[in-house]
Amino acid sequence: xxxxxxxxxxxxxEHMRGIWAACLNPWHPDGAFNEEGFRANIRHWVDxxxxxxxxxxxxxxxxxxxxxxERKRNIEVAVDECNGAAGTIFSASDQNFDxxxxxxxxxxxxxxxxxxxxxxxxxxxSHPDEILYQYYKALCERVDIGIAMWSHPDSGYLMSPELxxxxxxxxxxxxxxYSVPRPMYVELTRLAGxxxxxxxxxxxxxxxxxxxxxxxxxxxxxPPYQLxxxxxxxxxxxxxxxxEGRFDxxxxxxxxxxxxxxxxxxxxxxxxxxAHGKYWQELLGQVGGGVRAPMLDLTDAEKEAxxxxxxxxxxxx
Numbered sequence: 001x002x003x004x005x006x007x008x009x010x011x012x013x014e015h016m017r018g019i020w021a022a023c024l025n026p027w028h029p030d031g032a033f034n035e036e037g038f039r040a041n042i043r044h045w046v047d048x049x050x051x052x053x054x055x056x057x058x059x060x061x062x063x064x065x066x067x068x069x070e071r072k073r074n075i076e077v078a079v080d081e082c083n084g085a086a087g088t089i090f091s092a093s094d095q096n097f098d099x100x101x102x103x104x105x106x107x108x109x110x111x112x113x114x115x116x117x118x119x120x121x122x123x124x125x126s127h128p129d130e131i132l133y134q135y136y137k138a139l140c141e142r143v144d145i146g147i148a149m150w151s152h153p154d155s156g157y158l159m160s161p162e163l164x165x166x167x168x169x170x171x172x173x174x175x176x177x178y179s180v181p182r183p184m185y186v187e188l189t190r191l192a193g194x195x196x197x198x199x200x201x202x203x204x205x206x207x208x209x210x211x212x213x214x215x216x217x218x219x220x221x222x223p224p225y226q227l228x229x230x231x232x233x234x235x236x237x238x239x240x241x242x243x244e245g246r247f248d249x250x251x252x253x254x255x256x257x258x259x260x261x262x263x264x265x266x267x268x269x270x271x272x273x274x275a276h277g278k279y280w281q282e283l284l285g286q287v288g289g290g291v292r293a294p295m296l297d298l299t300d301a302e303k304e305a306x307x308x309x310x311x312x313x314x315x316x317x
Contacts, residue, residue, distance in 0.1 A: 001108060001144055005172045008146035009195060012174035016087060016114065016146075016197055017216045018052030019239060021045060021224035022060040024277050025074065026289040033070055035077055037287030041225075042081040044286060048230040053087030054078055055116065055220045059154075062274060063091055065292035068099065072106050079111045089114040089148060089219070095121060097135070101142050108145040115143075116177060118150035119159055129163045140170045147172055148197075148219070152179035160184075165191035177201065177219050189213045203227070203235070204261070207254050210242040222277050227260055229284055232316035263313035267306040272296050279303055283310045284317055 003011035023045075026037035045051045057063045057074045066074070075090040082088055092103035092115045100117055107115050117139060122128050140147060149167060151159040158180050159167075165188060167173055175197035178185045182205065189198045199219035200209070209215040218224070218239070227235050234253050241250035268276040275298045278288030283306070290297050298306070 002113070003146070005140075005144040008144070008172040008174050012114065012146050012197060016053065016089075016175060016219075019218045019224045019235065020053035020055055020087065020089065020220040021051050022055040022058050022201070022220045022222055023078070024222060024274060024281065024288070025057070025061040025066075026278070026287040027292060028289065031290075031292060033066075033073065034287060034289060035073075037289065038074075038077055039081045041281070041287050042078065042086075044230070045225050046082060046086045049225055049228055049233065050236060051086060051224050053089060053113070053220075054082065056088055056090045056112075058091040058093075058116070060222055060274065060277070061091070062292055062295065063093065065295070068102070071103060072110075075107050075112050076110050087113045089116050091116050091118075091150075093118040093150065097138070100139060104139065104143045104145060104147075108143055112145065114146040114148060114174060116148040116150050116175075118152060119155045119157075121155055122157070128157060129160070132159060132163060133167055136167045136173065137170060140172050144172065146174035148175035148177060149173065150177045150179075152177075158184070161188035161191055164188050168192040168196045175199065175217065175219060186213065189215070207238060207242050207247075207250055210239070211247050211250075216243075225286065226264065226277065226280050226284070227257055227315070229315065229317045260313045260315045263309035267302070267309045269298070269302060272298055272302070276302075276306065279306055280310065283307060284315075 026034040028034045056078045057071050078088050090107040090112045092100050094100050104115050119132055161184055164176055178200050185198055185200055197217040199217045201221040203223035206218050234257050238250040238253035274295050275291045279298055282288035
């Protein structure tokens with residue numbers, strides 16, 4: 001550990017900054033984890049694209065289709081390959097609390113910087129606030145590593161800004177990935193932005209959130225390595241300009257990526273997000289591969305449409 005539990009917030013304020021990307025996991029044709037491909041992707045993301053941190057084994061990474069040992073290996077490989085050149089945040093999310101604790105402790109022991117834990121699905125519960133506070137409190141008491149909350153519609157509910165602000169008082173809560181409507185994360189920033197990083201996965205809102213809310217962390221999804229290549233790093237560029245306060249210039253660069261965003265949106269089947277993301281990676285020269293059940297792979301026709309959109313979107317490779 002690079003910090004103590006009581007220093008977690010300060011450490012995150014200083015080191016958990018910039019663009020963090022959620023990793024898709026490459027699989028071999030037989031479905032096994034492609035460790036060599038994952039390492040190659042990390043080298044490209046960190047060395048060529050300058051991504052500041054990686055979100056490991058989240059929903060993008062199909063953690064729901066991985067064994068416990070595979071999830072542990074995922075973070076071990078990322079920590080080893082990043083080797084301090086980029087931060088790591090590991091999804092210890094699971095419905096079983098003992099599994100969450102086991103994964104959190106493993107991440108702590110192998111040198112990950114932080115963990116993220118999404119709010120669990122709660123059956124037959126109509127007032128979840130006290131349950132959720134006690135859930136995160138119990139986890140904070142079991143590990144020293146900094147913890148990011150994660151609230152999204154998949155849980156069946158959204159954590160309120162007031163509840164998140166209460167949980168943010170816990171010593172090793174350092175951030176939240178808040179996949180909610182903008183008014184909710186604006187309110188949470190007002191309530192707790194001095195204690196934790198508030199962030200959301202929407203790249204389209206990232207620049208506005210730097211300018212209007214003073215955010216310094218993008219946490220996170222796949223755009224940092226899908227909208228960029230070694231020779232075309234407009235997301236990095238508009239982020240740099242925004243951090244320098246040059247917002248008019250930043251908006252011009254951001255808006256120039258609209259054809260790329262539209263190409264991705266237009267060709268991504270609603271039921272195949274990971275498969276589409278991996279194929280787009282392949283078009284960029286990264287390691288992609290198929291998906292695991294229950295997710296679906298792209299058809300040949302979907303790949304053809306995606307390739308045509310990619311080739312005409314103006315992204316330089």
